[in-house]
Amino acid sequence: MPIVAQSTETADWVSRYADEVIAESERRAPGKPVVVASGLSPSGPIHLGNLREVMTPHLVADEVRRRGYTVRHLISWDDYDRYRKVPNGVPGTDKTWADHIGKPLTSVPAPAGSAYPNWAEHFKAAMVESLGALGVEFDGISQTEQYQAGTYREQILHAMKHRGDIDAILDQYRTKKAPPKKGQKPVDEAELEAAEGSGAAGEDDGSGSGAGYFPYKPYCGGCDKDLTTVTAYDDETTELTYVCSECAFTETVRLSEFNRGKLVWKVDWPMRWAFEGVIFEPSGVDHSSPGSSFQVGGQIVGIFGGKQPIGPMYAFVGISGMAKMSSSKGGVPTPGDALAIMEPQLLRWLYARRRPNQSFKIAFDQEIQRLYGEWDKLEAKVADGSVLPADLAAYQRAAATAAGELPRTPRPMPYGTLASVVDITGGDEDQTLRILSELDPANPLTSLDEVRPRLDRAEAWINTQVPADQRTVVRDEPDAELLGSLDEQGRESLRLLLEGLDSHWSLDGLTHLVYGVPKVQAGYSADAGPKELPPEIKGAQRSFFALLYRLLVTRDTGPRLPTLLLAVGADRVRKLLGA
CATH class of the missing domain: 3.40.50.620 (HUPs)
Structure with a gap:
Protein backbone atom coordinates (compact mmCIF):
# COMPACT_ATOMS: atom_id res chain seq x y z
CA MET A 1 0.00 0.00 0.00
CA LYS A 182 22.28 22.61 25.59
CA GLY A 183 19.88 25.38 26.45
CA GLN A 184 17.88 23.17 28.77
CA LYS A 185 17.74 23.46 32.53
CA PRO A 186 18.66 20.32 34.50
CA VAL A 187 15.80 17.95 35.25
CA ALA A 200 8.55 1.66 36.61
CA ALA A 201 11.31 3.85 35.23
CA GLY A 202 12.92 4.10 38.63
CA GLU A 203 13.09 0.35 39.33
CA ASP A 204 16.33 -1.49 39.83
CA ASP A 205 17.92 -3.33 36.93
CA GLY A 206 18.49 -6.62 38.70
CA SER A 207 21.98 -5.91 40.03
CA GLY A 208 23.04 -6.24 43.64
CA SER A 209 22.96 -9.99 44.18
CA GLY A 210 26.13 -11.49 45.64
CA ALA A 211 25.53 -14.59 43.54
CA GLY A 212 25.75 -12.65 40.29
CA TYR A 213 23.45 -10.71 38.03
CA PHE A 214 19.90 -11.97 37.44
CA PRO A 215 17.34 -10.06 35.33
CA TYR A 216 14.41 -11.88 36.96
CA LYS A 217 12.70 -11.02 40.25
CA PRO A 218 10.41 -13.59 41.95
CA TYR A 219 7.49 -12.55 44.10
CA CYS A 220 7.85 -14.34 47.43
CA GLY A 221 5.81 -17.49 48.05
CA GLY A 222 5.55 -16.53 51.70
CA CYS A 223 4.55 -12.86 51.70
CA ASP A 224 3.92 -12.15 47.97
CA LYS A 225 6.46 -9.31 47.98
CA ASP A 226 9.39 -8.74 45.65
CA LEU A 227 11.89 -8.22 48.45
CA THR A 228 13.67 -11.31 47.18
CA THR A 229 17.22 -12.09 46.12
CA VAL A 230 18.09 -14.86 43.68
CA THR A 231 20.90 -16.87 45.26
CA ALA A 232 21.39 -19.57 42.62
CA TYR A 233 20.32 -20.49 39.11
CA ASP A 234 21.07 -23.48 36.91
CA ASP A 235 20.77 -22.94 33.18
CA GLU A 236 20.35 -26.63 32.40
CA THR A 237 17.60 -27.49 34.86
CA THR A 238 16.28 -23.87 35.19
CA GLU A 239 16.27 -24.39 38.94
CA LEU A 240 16.23 -21.04 40.72
CA THR A 241 16.67 -20.45 44.43
CA TYR A 242 15.70 -17.22 46.14
CA VAL A 243 15.40 -15.89 49.66
CA CYS A 244 13.05 -13.15 50.93
CA SER A 245 14.48 -10.40 53.11
CA GLU A 246 11.00 -9.55 54.43
CA CYS A 247 9.85 -12.91 55.81
CA ALA A 248 13.00 -15.08 55.35
CA PHE A 249 11.04 -17.48 53.16
CA THR A 250 13.20 -19.41 50.70
CA GLU A 251 12.45 -21.95 48.00
CA THR A 252 13.87 -23.55 44.89
CA VAL A 253 11.66 -23.57 41.79
CA ARG A 254 11.96 -24.55 38.15
CA LEU A 255 11.79 -21.35 36.13
CA SER A 256 10.51 -23.37 33.18
CA GLU A 257 7.33 -23.92 35.22
CA PHE A 258 7.28 -20.97 37.65
CA ASN A 259 4.99 -18.01 36.94
CA ARG A 260 5.17 -15.89 40.10
CA GLY A 261 7.71 -13.26 39.11
CA LYS A 262 8.79 -10.95 36.30
CA LEU A 263 11.75 -9.58 34.44
CA VAL A 264 13.18 -6.40 35.94
CA GLY A 318 0.84 21.04 33.64
CA ILE A 319 -2.31 22.43 35.20
CA SER A 320 -3.15 26.13 35.43
CA GLY A 321 -2.21 27.24 38.91
CA MET A 322 -0.61 23.92 39.90
CA ALA A 323 2.92 22.51 39.91
CA LYS A 324 4.08 19.71 37.58
CA MET A 325 2.08 16.57 38.04
CA SER A 326 3.08 13.41 39.82
CA SER A 327 0.61 10.66 40.61
CA SER A 328 2.31 10.20 43.97
CA LYS A 329 0.95 13.58 45.05
CA GLY A 330 -2.61 13.91 46.27
CA GLY A 331 -5.21 15.78 44.26
CA VAL A 332 -3.54 15.40 40.86
CA PRO A 333 -6.16 15.86 38.11
CA THR A 334 -7.01 12.81 36.02
CA PRO A 335 -8.53 12.62 32.53
CA GLY A 336 -11.86 11.98 34.24
CA ASP A 337 -11.50 15.22 36.19
CA ALA A 338 -10.82 17.12 32.96
CA LEU A 339 -13.70 15.48 31.11
CA ALA A 340 -16.05 16.52 33.90
CA ILE A 341 -15.49 20.19 32.99
CA MET A 342 -14.69 20.05 29.27
CA GLU A 343 -15.90 18.18 26.23
CA PRO A 344 -13.68 15.42 24.80
CA GLN A 345 -12.98 17.47 21.67
CA LEU A 346 -11.33 20.25 23.67
CA LEU A 347 -9.15 17.85 25.66
CA ARG A 348 -8.09 16.01 22.48
CA TRP A 349 -7.28 19.34 20.86
CA LEU A 350 -4.93 20.35 23.67
CA TYR A 351 -2.82 17.23 22.98
CA ALA A 352 -3.14 17.37 19.18
CA ARG A 353 -2.16 20.99 18.64
CA ARG A 354 1.22 20.79 20.42
CA ARG A 355 4.17 18.71 19.28
CA PRO A 356 5.03 16.01 21.83
CA ASN A 357 8.21 17.80 22.90
CA GLN A 358 6.27 20.98 23.72
CA SER A 359 4.91 21.29 27.24
CA PHE A 360 1.47 22.81 27.78
CA LYS A 361 -1.07 23.41 30.50
CA ILE A 362 -4.62 22.23 30.97
CA ALA A 363 -6.88 24.84 32.54
CA PHE A 364 -8.97 24.11 35.60
CA ASP A 365 -9.22 27.80 36.48
CA GLN A 366 -10.69 30.82 34.65
CA GLU A 367 -8.32 30.07 31.74
CA ILE A 368 -10.73 27.37 30.59
CA GLN A 369 -13.07 30.09 29.32
CA ARG A 370 -10.30 31.52 27.13
CA LEU A 371 -9.42 28.06 25.81
CA TYR A 372 -13.05 27.43 24.90
CA GLY A 373 -13.13 30.81 23.19
CA GLU A 374 -10.11 29.80 21.10
CA TRP A 375 -11.80 26.52 20.18
CA ASP A 376 -15.01 28.26 19.13
CA LYS A 377 -13.04 30.73 16.97
CA LEU A 378 -11.24 27.79 15.38
CA GLU A 379 -14.57 26.13 14.59
CA ALA A 380 -15.77 29.35 12.97
CA LYS A 381 -12.64 29.53 10.82
CA VAL A 382 -13.09 25.90 9.80
CA ALA A 383 -16.68 26.69 8.82
CA ASP A 384 -15.80 29.72 6.70
CA GLY A 385 -12.68 28.19 5.15
CA SER A 386 -10.20 30.73 6.58
CA VAL A 387 -8.37 28.23 8.83
CA LEU A 388 -4.65 27.52 8.36
CA PRO A 389 -3.74 23.95 7.28
CA ALA A 390 -1.97 22.95 10.51
CA ASP A 391 -4.83 24.36 12.61
CA LEU A 392 -7.33 22.49 10.46
CA ALA A 393 -5.44 19.24 10.99
CA ALA A 394 -5.44 19.72 14.79
CA TYR A 395 -9.17 20.51 14.70
CA GLN A 396 -10.01 17.46 12.63
CA ARG A 397 -8.01 15.20 14.95
CA ALA A 398 -9.82 16.66 17.95
CA ALA A 399 -13.34 16.54 16.54
CA ALA A 400 -13.25 13.05 15.04
CA THR A 401 -11.34 9.79 14.77
CA ALA A 402 -11.06 7.39 11.87
CA ALA A 403 -14.23 5.76 13.24
CA GLY A 404 -16.27 8.96 12.96
CA GLU A 405 -17.11 12.25 14.64
CA LEU A 406 -17.26 12.46 18.43
CA PRO A 407 -20.65 13.43 19.92
CA ARG A 408 -20.90 17.20 20.12
CA THR A 409 -23.07 19.98 21.54
CA PRO A 410 -25.71 20.85 18.89
CA ARG A 411 -25.70 24.56 19.74
CA PRO A 412 -22.37 25.43 21.36
CA MET A 413 -23.01 28.69 23.21
CA PRO A 414 -19.95 30.38 24.74
CA TYR A 415 -18.65 28.39 27.71
CA GLY A 416 -18.21 31.52 29.81
CA THR A 417 -21.83 32.53 29.21
CA LEU A 418 -23.11 29.10 30.22
CA ALA A 419 -20.91 29.12 33.32
CA SER A 420 -22.15 32.57 34.33
CA VAL A 421 -25.77 31.58 33.89
CA VAL A 422 -25.56 28.37 35.95
CA ASP A 423 -23.55 30.27 38.55
CA ILE A 424 -26.33 32.83 38.93
CA THR A 425 -29.24 30.38 38.73
CA GLY A 426 -27.66 27.73 40.95
CA GLY A 427 -28.45 25.19 38.23
CA ASP A 428 -32.22 25.80 38.21
CA GLU A 429 -33.19 24.44 34.79
CA ASP A 430 -36.27 26.60 34.23
CA GLN A 431 -34.35 29.76 35.07
CA THR A 432 -31.39 28.64 32.96
CA LEU A 433 -33.61 27.99 29.95
CA ARG A 434 -35.35 31.36 30.37
CA ILE A 435 -32.06 33.25 30.40
CA LEU A 436 -30.44 31.31 27.57
CA SER A 437 -33.55 31.67 25.38
CA GLU A 438 -33.27 35.45 25.77
CA LEU A 439 -29.66 35.63 24.60
CA ASP A 440 -30.74 35.64 20.96
CA PRO A 441 -34.46 36.53 20.71
CA ALA A 442 -34.43 36.00 16.95
CA ASN A 443 -33.37 32.36 17.41
CA PRO A 444 -34.46 31.39 20.94
CA LEU A 445 -33.29 28.22 22.63
CA THR A 446 -36.19 25.80 23.06
CA SER A 447 -34.52 23.06 25.14
CA LEU A 448 -31.41 22.75 27.30
CA ASP A 449 -30.57 19.59 25.34
CA GLU A 450 -29.43 21.92 22.53
CA VAL A 451 -26.58 23.20 24.72
CA ARG A 452 -25.64 19.88 26.29
CA PRO A 453 -23.16 18.42 27.10
CA ARG A 454 -21.33 21.79 27.16
CA LEU A 455 -23.84 23.21 29.67
CA ASP A 456 -23.24 20.27 32.02
CA ARG A 457 -19.46 20.73 31.77
CA ALA A 458 -19.77 24.45 32.57
CA GLU A 459 -22.01 23.68 35.54
CA ALA A 460 -19.51 21.10 36.83
CA TRP A 461 -16.72 23.67 36.50
CA ILE A 462 -18.67 26.23 38.51
CA ASN A 463 -19.56 23.69 41.22
CA THR A 464 -16.15 22.03 41.57
CA GLN A 465 -13.48 24.53 40.52
CA VAL A 466 -14.75 28.01 41.44
CA PRO A 467 -14.17 28.89 45.13
CA ALA A 468 -17.25 29.80 47.14
CA ASP A 469 -16.05 33.37 47.67
CA GLN A 470 -15.91 33.83 43.88
CA ARG A 471 -19.42 32.55 43.20
CA THR A 472 -22.04 35.09 42.14
CA VAL A 473 -24.73 35.94 44.69
CA VAL A 474 -27.29 38.48 43.50
CA ARG A 475 -28.53 40.93 46.13
CA ASP A 476 -32.02 40.46 47.54
CA GLU A 477 -32.58 44.14 48.33
CA PRO A 478 -31.23 47.41 46.85
CA ASP A 479 -28.12 48.94 48.41
CA ALA A 480 -29.91 52.03 49.69
CA GLU A 481 -26.74 53.53 51.15
CA LEU A 482 -24.80 53.28 47.89
CA LEU A 483 -27.74 54.54 45.82
CA GLY A 484 -28.16 57.50 48.17
CA SER A 485 -24.48 58.45 47.90
CA LEU A 486 -24.43 58.73 44.10
CA ASP A 487 -23.71 62.07 42.47
CA GLU A 488 -25.67 63.40 39.53
CA GLN A 489 -23.45 61.60 36.99
CA GLY A 490 -23.92 58.26 38.76
CA ARG A 491 -27.70 58.67 38.92
CA GLU A 492 -27.79 59.70 35.25
CA SER A 493 -25.84 56.61 34.20
CA LEU A 494 -28.37 54.32 35.93
CA ARG A 495 -31.29 56.24 34.37
CA LEU A 496 -29.84 55.80 30.86
CA LEU A 497 -29.33 52.10 31.46
CA LEU A 498 -32.85 51.53 32.82
CA GLU A 499 -34.45 53.49 29.95
CA GLY A 500 -32.73 51.24 27.43
CA LEU A 501 -33.37 47.86 29.06
CA ASP A 502 -36.53 46.84 27.20
CA SER A 503 -35.31 47.87 23.75
CA HIS A 504 -31.91 46.20 24.24
CA TRP A 505 -33.01 42.97 25.98
CA SER A 506 -30.68 40.47 24.28
CA LEU A 507 -27.04 39.58 24.76
CA ASP A 508 -25.85 41.78 21.89
CA GLY A 509 -28.30 44.55 22.76
CA LEU A 510 -27.26 44.73 26.41
CA THR A 511 -23.60 44.64 25.43
CA HIS A 512 -24.21 47.70 23.23
CA LEU A 513 -26.16 49.37 26.04
CA VAL A 514 -23.71 48.95 28.93
CA TYR A 515 -20.75 50.06 26.82
CA GLY A 516 -22.77 52.89 25.31
CA VAL A 517 -23.97 54.63 28.49
CA PRO A 518 -20.58 56.22 29.36
CA LYS A 519 -20.16 57.29 25.71
CA VAL A 520 -23.53 59.07 25.70
CA GLN A 521 -22.77 60.73 29.03
CA ALA A 522 -19.53 62.08 27.56
CA GLY A 523 -21.40 63.55 24.58
CA TYR A 524 -20.67 60.84 22.01
CA SER A 525 -22.92 58.48 20.13
CA ALA A 526 -23.46 55.04 21.68
CA ASP A 527 -22.27 53.65 18.33
CA ALA A 528 -18.96 55.54 18.37
CA GLY A 529 -15.93 53.32 17.78
CA PRO A 530 -12.61 53.36 19.69
CA LYS A 531 -10.94 55.66 17.14
CA GLU A 532 -13.63 58.31 17.72
CA LEU A 533 -13.33 58.29 21.48
CA PRO A 534 -10.80 59.82 23.90
CA PRO A 535 -8.81 57.41 26.12
CA GLU A 536 -10.66 58.48 29.27
CA ILE A 537 -13.85 56.80 28.03
CA LYS A 538 -12.38 53.40 28.98
CA GLY A 539 -11.92 54.62 32.55
CA ALA A 540 -15.49 55.86 32.63
CA GLN A 541 -16.71 52.49 31.40
CA ARG A 542 -14.73 50.65 34.09
CA SER A 543 -16.19 52.91 36.79
CA PHE A 544 -19.72 52.38 35.46
CA PHE A 545 -19.27 48.60 35.35
CA ALA A 546 -17.93 48.55 38.93
CA LEU A 547 -20.96 50.54 40.10
CA LEU A 548 -23.36 48.06 38.48
CA TYR A 549 -21.53 45.08 40.00
CA ARG A 550 -21.65 46.63 43.48
CA LEU A 551 -25.38 47.30 43.15
CA LEU A 552 -26.19 43.85 41.75
CA VAL A 553 -23.72 41.43 43.42
CA THR A 554 -21.93 43.50 46.11
CA ARG A 555 -18.53 43.13 44.40
CA ASP A 556 -16.47 45.18 41.96
CA THR A 557 -16.35 42.36 39.41
CA GLY A 558 -18.44 39.40 38.32
CA PRO A 559 -19.80 37.62 35.24
CA ARG A 560 -19.99 39.63 32.01
CA LEU A 561 -22.52 42.37 32.66
CA PRO A 562 -24.84 41.62 29.71
CA THR A 563 -25.09 37.98 30.86
CA LEU A 564 -25.57 39.07 34.47
CA LEU A 565 -28.38 41.48 33.55
CA LEU A 566 -30.19 38.81 31.54
CA ALA A 567 -29.79 36.35 34.39
CA VAL A 568 -31.08 38.71 37.04
CA GLY A 569 -34.10 39.64 34.90
CA ALA A 570 -35.41 43.09 33.95
CA ASP A 571 -37.78 43.53 36.89
CA ARG A 572 -35.17 42.63 39.48
CA VAL A 573 -32.55 44.81 37.77
CA ARG A 574 -34.93 47.78 38.01
CA LYS A 575 -35.52 47.08 41.69
CA LEU A 576 -31.81 46.76 42.57
CA LEU A 577 -30.88 49.88 40.58
CA GLY A 578 -33.44 51.96 42.47
CA ALA A 579 -36.11 52.37 39.79
Missing part, protein backbone atom coordinates in the same frame (compact mmCIF):
# COMPACT_ATOMS: atom_id res chain seq x y z
CA PRO A 2 1.50 3.39 -0.92
CA ILE A 3 2.31 5.97 1.70
CA VAL A 4 -0.04 8.92 1.59
CA ALA A 5 1.84 11.96 2.83
CA GLN A 6 1.05 15.64 3.11
CA SER A 7 3.45 18.23 1.80
CA THR A 8 6.04 19.41 4.32
CA GLU A 9 4.45 22.88 4.22
CA THR A 10 1.04 21.65 5.41
CA ALA A 11 1.82 18.45 7.35
CA ASP A 12 1.30 18.59 11.09
CA TRP A 13 3.43 16.60 13.55
CA VAL A 14 0.96 13.71 13.52
CA SER A 15 1.18 13.30 9.74
CA ARG A 16 4.97 13.40 9.80
CA TYR A 17 5.14 10.64 12.40
CA ALA A 18 2.53 8.63 10.51
CA ASP A 19 4.76 8.80 7.40
CA GLU A 20 7.70 7.46 9.43
CA VAL A 21 5.65 4.76 11.16
CA ILE A 22 4.20 3.42 7.91
CA ALA A 23 7.62 3.37 6.25
CA GLU A 24 9.20 1.66 9.26
CA SER A 25 6.41 -0.88 9.51
CA GLU A 26 6.79 -1.76 5.83
CA ARG A 27 10.52 -2.32 6.39
CA ARG A 28 10.15 -4.44 9.53
CA ALA A 29 6.87 -6.30 9.03
CA PRO A 30 5.40 -5.77 5.55
CA GLY A 31 1.76 -6.71 5.26
CA LYS A 32 1.23 -6.98 9.01
CA PRO A 33 -0.77 -4.63 11.25
CA VAL A 34 1.09 -1.53 12.35
CA VAL A 35 1.78 -1.78 16.10
CA VAL A 36 2.01 1.29 18.33
CA ALA A 37 2.20 1.09 22.11
CA SER A 38 1.66 2.87 25.41
CA GLY A 39 2.47 1.75 28.92
CA LEU A 40 0.49 2.75 32.02
CA SER A 41 0.93 1.70 35.63
CA PRO A 42 -2.29 1.70 37.70
CA SER A 43 -0.26 2.41 40.83
CA GLY A 44 -2.57 5.31 41.72
CA PRO A 45 -4.71 7.89 39.91
CA ILE A 46 -3.62 7.93 36.25
CA HIS A 47 -3.17 11.64 35.63
CA LEU A 48 -3.23 14.02 32.69
CA GLY A 49 0.54 13.78 32.26
CA ASN A 50 0.20 10.01 31.81
CA LEU A 51 -2.51 10.68 29.22
CA ARG A 52 0.16 12.03 26.86
CA GLU A 53 1.67 8.52 26.88
CA VAL A 54 -1.60 7.40 25.29
CA MET A 55 -2.67 10.37 23.19
CA THR A 56 0.62 10.66 21.28
CA PRO A 57 0.48 7.14 19.79
CA HIS A 58 -3.32 7.32 19.54
CA LEU A 59 -3.21 10.36 17.28
CA VAL A 60 -0.53 8.77 15.11
CA ALA A 61 -2.38 5.44 15.01
CA ASP A 62 -5.59 7.21 14.07
CA GLU A 63 -3.88 8.98 11.17
CA VAL A 64 -2.46 5.67 9.97
CA ARG A 65 -5.97 4.17 10.14
CA ARG A 66 -7.36 7.09 8.13
CA ARG A 67 -4.94 6.11 5.39
CA GLY A 68 -6.40 2.61 5.22
CA TYR A 69 -3.92 0.59 7.27
CA THR A 70 -4.75 -1.88 10.04
CA VAL A 71 -3.35 -0.66 13.36
CA ARG A 72 -3.03 -2.14 16.85
CA HIS A 73 -2.63 0.39 19.62
CA LEU A 74 -1.46 -1.64 22.61
CA ILE A 75 -1.88 -0.28 26.09
CA SER A 76 0.24 -2.35 28.39
CA TRP A 77 -1.19 -2.20 31.89
CA ASP A 78 1.88 -2.59 34.07
CA ASP A 79 -0.25 -4.08 36.82
CA TYR A 80 2.39 -6.70 37.74
CA ASP A 81 4.74 -3.93 38.86
CA ARG A 82 5.51 -3.72 42.56
CA TYR A 83 3.39 -1.48 44.77
CA ARG A 84 5.97 1.11 45.74
CA LYS A 85 4.16 3.51 48.04
CA VAL A 86 0.71 4.65 49.13
CA PRO A 87 -0.29 7.69 47.05
CA ASN A 88 -1.44 10.71 48.99
CA GLY A 89 -5.05 11.76 48.99
CA VAL A 90 -6.67 8.51 47.79
CA PRO A 91 -10.10 8.14 49.48
CA GLY A 92 -10.66 4.80 51.19
CA THR A 93 -7.03 4.22 52.17
CA ASP A 94 -5.10 4.58 55.38
CA LYS A 95 -1.63 3.79 56.70
CA THR A 96 -2.33 0.03 56.64
CA TRP A 97 -1.99 0.04 52.84
CA ALA A 98 1.74 0.50 53.41
CA ASP A 99 1.78 -3.13 54.59
CA HIS A 100 1.34 -4.16 50.96
CA ILE A 101 4.39 -2.34 49.59
CA GLY A 102 6.39 -4.77 47.48
CA LYS A 103 3.42 -6.83 46.27
CA PRO A 104 2.15 -6.82 42.67
CA LEU A 105 -0.42 -4.08 42.11
CA THR A 106 -3.05 -6.74 41.41
CA SER A 107 -2.41 -8.28 44.85
CA VAL A 108 -3.07 -5.03 46.72
CA PRO A 109 -6.63 -4.48 48.03
CA ALA A 110 -8.64 -1.79 46.27
CA PRO A 111 -9.48 1.34 48.30
CA ALA A 112 -12.31 0.73 50.75
CA GLY A 113 -15.70 0.94 49.10
CA SER A 114 -14.39 0.23 45.59
CA ALA A 115 -16.39 -1.97 43.25
CA TYR A 116 -13.18 -3.49 41.87
CA PRO A 117 -11.28 -6.57 43.06
CA ASN A 118 -7.86 -4.98 43.56
CA TRP A 119 -5.82 -1.78 43.50
CA ALA A 120 -4.82 -2.02 39.85
CA GLU A 121 -8.33 -2.69 38.54
CA HIS A 122 -9.69 0.22 40.59
CA PHE A 123 -7.44 2.79 38.91
CA LYS A 124 -7.47 1.10 35.52
CA ALA A 125 -11.28 1.33 35.32
CA ALA A 126 -11.35 5.12 35.58
CA MET A 127 -8.80 5.44 32.79
CA VAL A 128 -10.64 2.97 30.53
CA GLU A 129 -13.83 5.01 30.94
CA SER A 130 -12.02 8.24 30.05
CA LEU A 131 -10.34 6.70 27.00
CA GLY A 132 -13.75 5.54 25.78
CA ALA A 133 -15.10 9.09 26.06
CA LEU A 134 -12.05 10.39 24.19
CA GLY A 135 -12.56 7.98 21.30
CA VAL A 136 -9.28 6.12 21.91
CA GLU A 137 -9.36 2.65 20.36
CA PHE A 138 -6.86 0.25 21.97
CA ASP A 139 -6.02 -3.33 22.88
CA GLY A 140 -5.36 -3.60 26.62
CA ILE A 141 -2.79 -6.11 27.87
CA SER A 142 -2.58 -7.01 31.57
CA GLN A 143 1.01 -7.85 32.46
CA THR A 144 -0.25 -9.79 35.48
CA GLU A 145 -2.18 -12.05 33.12
CA GLN A 146 0.74 -12.33 30.71
CA TYR A 147 3.29 -13.32 33.36
CA GLN A 148 1.01 -15.58 35.36
CA ALA A 149 -0.09 -17.42 32.20
CA GLY A 150 3.54 -18.12 31.28
CA THR A 151 3.22 -16.12 28.06
CA TYR A 152 6.79 -14.84 28.36
CA ARG A 153 8.36 -18.11 29.54
CA GLU A 154 10.71 -18.47 26.58
CA GLN A 155 11.73 -14.81 26.83
CA ILE A 156 12.45 -15.15 30.57
CA LEU A 157 14.61 -18.25 30.07
CA HIS A 158 16.38 -16.51 27.18
CA ALA A 159 17.10 -13.47 29.36
CA MET A 160 18.48 -15.65 32.14
CA LYS A 161 20.67 -17.53 29.66
CA HIS A 162 22.03 -14.22 28.32
CA ARG A 163 22.20 -12.47 31.69
CA GLY A 164 25.91 -11.82 31.26
CA ASP A 165 25.28 -9.92 28.01
CA ILE A 166 22.47 -7.92 29.62
CA ASP A 167 24.63 -7.14 32.65
CA ALA A 168 27.44 -5.90 30.39
CA ILE A 169 25.07 -3.48 28.65
CA LEU A 170 23.64 -2.18 31.92
CA ASP A 171 27.11 -1.85 33.42
CA GLN A 172 28.06 0.71 30.77
CA TYR A 173 25.57 3.11 32.31
CA ARG A 174 25.47 2.35 36.03
CA THR A 175 27.90 5.11 36.99
CA LYS A 176 26.94 7.62 34.31
CA LYS A 177 24.89 10.74 34.85
CA ALA A 178 22.93 12.61 32.24
CA PRO A 179 24.93 15.42 30.61
CA PRO A 180 23.01 18.72 30.69
CA LYS A 181 21.36 19.44 27.37
CA ASP A 188 15.19 17.89 39.00
CA GLU A 189 13.99 14.94 41.05
CA ALA A 190 10.41 16.20 41.21
CA GLU A 191 10.30 16.47 37.43
CA LEU A 192 11.69 12.97 37.01
CA GLU A 193 9.05 11.63 39.36
CA ALA A 194 6.33 13.45 37.46
CA ALA A 195 7.61 12.04 34.19
CA GLU A 196 7.41 8.38 35.13
CA GLY A 197 4.68 7.36 32.73
CA SER A 198 4.70 3.70 33.69
CA GLY A 199 5.78 4.15 37.27
CA TRP A 265 11.87 -3.30 34.21
CA LYS A 266 14.91 -2.43 32.12
CA VAL A 267 14.77 -5.89 30.59
CA ASP A 268 11.01 -6.36 30.63
CA TRP A 269 10.28 -3.32 28.43
CA PRO A 270 12.64 -4.18 25.53
CA MET A 271 11.54 -7.81 25.74
CA ARG A 272 7.98 -6.68 25.07
CA TRP A 273 9.05 -4.47 22.17
CA ALA A 274 10.43 -7.57 20.49
CA PHE A 275 7.55 -9.84 21.55
CA GLU A 276 4.82 -7.47 20.29
CA GLY A 277 6.71 -6.07 17.29
CA VAL A 278 6.19 -2.47 18.43
CA ILE A 279 6.97 0.11 15.73
CA PHE A 280 6.11 3.34 17.58
CA GLU A 281 6.12 4.20 21.27
CA PRO A 282 6.81 7.60 22.86
CA SER A 283 8.79 8.04 26.07
CA GLY A 284 8.81 10.62 28.84
CA VAL A 285 11.59 13.11 29.50
CA ASP A 286 13.13 10.83 32.13
CA HIS A 287 14.19 8.60 29.25
CA SER A 288 16.47 11.24 27.75
CA SER A 289 19.41 10.39 30.02
CA PRO A 290 22.07 7.67 29.64
CA GLY A 291 21.06 4.61 31.63
CA SER A 292 17.35 5.34 31.39
CA SER A 293 14.98 2.51 30.50
CA PHE A 294 14.42 3.65 26.91
CA GLN A 295 18.10 4.30 26.16
CA VAL A 296 19.33 1.00 27.63
CA GLY A 297 16.39 -0.86 26.14
CA GLY A 298 17.56 0.14 22.69
CA GLN A 299 20.55 -2.16 23.17
CA ILE A 300 18.90 -4.91 25.20
CA VAL A 301 16.10 -5.38 22.64
CA GLY A 302 18.60 -6.90 20.23
CA ILE A 303 19.19 -9.79 22.63
CA PHE A 304 15.53 -10.71 22.08
CA GLY A 305 15.84 -10.39 18.30
CA GLY A 306 13.90 -7.14 18.08
CA LYS A 307 14.38 -3.46 17.33
CA GLN A 308 13.69 -0.39 19.42
CA PRO A 309 10.50 1.45 18.45
CA ILE A 310 10.71 4.88 16.91
CA GLY A 311 8.97 7.63 18.78
CA PRO A 312 9.43 11.06 20.34
CA MET A 313 10.27 12.09 23.86
CA TYR A 314 7.23 13.87 25.25
CA ALA A 315 7.26 16.87 27.56
CA PHE A 316 5.34 17.65 30.72
CA VAL A 317 1.68 18.51 30.95
